[in-house]
Amino acid sequence: MHASYYHKAHACIMVFDVQRKITYKNLNSWYKELREFRPEIPCILVANKIDADMKMTQKSFNFARKFNLPFYFVSAADGTNVVKLFNDAIKLAVAYKKNSGDFLDEVMRELEVRAGCDEWGCWGGHSCEQQAALCWVGVGMGKSDARGFPVLFPAELRAGEERGGLV
Numbered sequence: 728m729h730a731s732y733y734h735k736a737h738a739c740i741m742v743f744d745v746q747r748k749i750t751y752k753n754l755n756s757w758y759k760e761l762r763e764f765r766p767e768i769p770c771i772l773v774a775n776k777i778d779a780d781m782k783m784t785q786k787s788f789n790f791a792r793k794f795n796l797p798f799y800f801v802s803a804a805d806g807t808n809v810v811k812l813f814n815d816a817i818k819l820a821v822a823y824k825k826n827s828g829d830f831l832d833e834v835m836r837e838l839e840v841r842a843g844c845d846e847w848g849c850w851g852g853h854s855c856e857q858q859a860a861l862c863w864v865g866v867g868m869g870k871s872d873a874r875g876f877p878v879l880f881p882a883e884l885r886a887g888e889e890r891g892g893l894v
């Protein structure tokens with residue numbers, strides 16, 4: 728899968744189809760690839776389509792145990808465990824993002840603080856990422872106000888907009 732799919736992911740839901748064994752076997756290579764890009768993010772394993780064969784819920788799947796992954800039996804068709812799965816994945820992702828030792832996450836946390844973003848979002852009409860990018864440039868150019876916030880000049884902002892919105 729292209730690297731951009733993994734970029735800045737904070738959680739992963741890996742799904743196999745209980746009706747097609749090959750999808751279970753393929754988990755090895757998917758998991759290996761995931762860990763090359765995102766070594767630490769929480770990963771949840773899902774056995775999907777249990778409505779088609781409820782007997783499969785009696786089976787124990789070693790992959791989850793081997794890699795110590797939370798494991799859910801799901802049916803996307805009838806909704807079994809779907810909401811729980813996504814709620815839990817979001818919680819894990821948020822918890823990971825708050826505390827992660829990933830260099831990029833640490834940089835983003837620092838920039839969000841400098842840009843005046845908090846858990847509500849970003850103040851000043853920009854998204855956190857836009858604001859952080861503005862801040863990044865401001866810091867890089869050594870321009871900041873007394874509070875450490877970046878100072879950008881209209882010409883730089885215009886140039887940024889011409890390049891697609893970010894300075």
Ligand SMILES: Nc1nc2c(ncn2[C@@H]2O[C@H](COP(=O)(O)OP(=O)(O)OP(=O)(O)O)[C@@H](O)[C@H]2O)c(=O)[nH]1
Nearest residue numbers: 744750775776777778779780801802803804805806
């Ligand atoms: N019975 C059942 N069918 C499902 C479930 N989830 C998906 N399907 C069916 O599986 C087929 C493939 O679904 P997609 O959403 O296209 O999934 P995909 O991963 O792109 O495709 P596959 O790899 O073929 O499963 C469709 O016919 C779906 O209706 C499920 O939980 N139960």
